[in-house]
Amino acid sequence: MKKNLIIGVIILLMGCQENAKQQLEKDAKLMATLECEARQLKEYRFKVANDIRFMEDSLMKTGKALTATQSKEIDSIRNELTLRTGGLADKITKTMDSLFTLQYKTTEQRHEFDVATEKILQEVCE
Numbered sequence: 010m011k012k013n014l015i016i017g018v019i020i021l022l023m024g025c026q027e028n029a030k031q032q033l034e035k036d037a038k039l040m041a042t043l044e045c046e047a048r049q050l051k052e053y054r055f056k057v058a059n060d061i062r063f064m065e066d067s068l069m070k071t072g073k074a075l076t077a078t079q080s081k082e083i084d085s086i087r088n089e090l091t092l093r094t095g096g097l098a099d100k101i102t103k104t105m106d107s108l109f110t111l112q113y114k115t116t117e118q119r120h121e122f123d124v125a126t127e128k129i130l131q132e133v134c135e
Contacts, residue, residue, distance in 0.1 A: 036108055037125035038133070043101050044126070045134030050097060054090050061086075 061083055068075060075083070113122045 032112065033122065033125055036112060037122060037129050040104065040126045041129040041133050043104060044130055047097055047101060048134060050094060054094065057086060057090065
């Protein structure tokens with residue numbers, strides 16, 4: 010009887026460990042996806058900023074000014090990127106807060122989560 014109980018406890022613990030591993034992978038994939046999206050948005054913002062600077066420099070060299078339409082378009086793009094960046098930052102912060110509050114409370118758990126996230130990030134975001 011005692012032997013069966015010990016075996017049952019071992020099987021239960023192994024099942025819990027497997028569930029924890031699956032949850033870690035799921036959470037790390039979510040975080041890696043968000044981080045990848047943030048990196049891509051950052052690269053896009055830099056590209057847009059460089060394009061705008063290049064256009065403004067080209068116009069300046071020719072002695073021309075931005076038209077009202079060009080100025081509105083640039084402002085619209087800047088506003089859109091600002092909103093997207095802020096929204097994504099909020100989403101990342103809320104996701105991390107939720108995960109750290111519910112799942113990854115200790116330093117060791119957070120380190121394991123960071124390592125798993127970085128591993129998946131390398132696969133997802135190349």
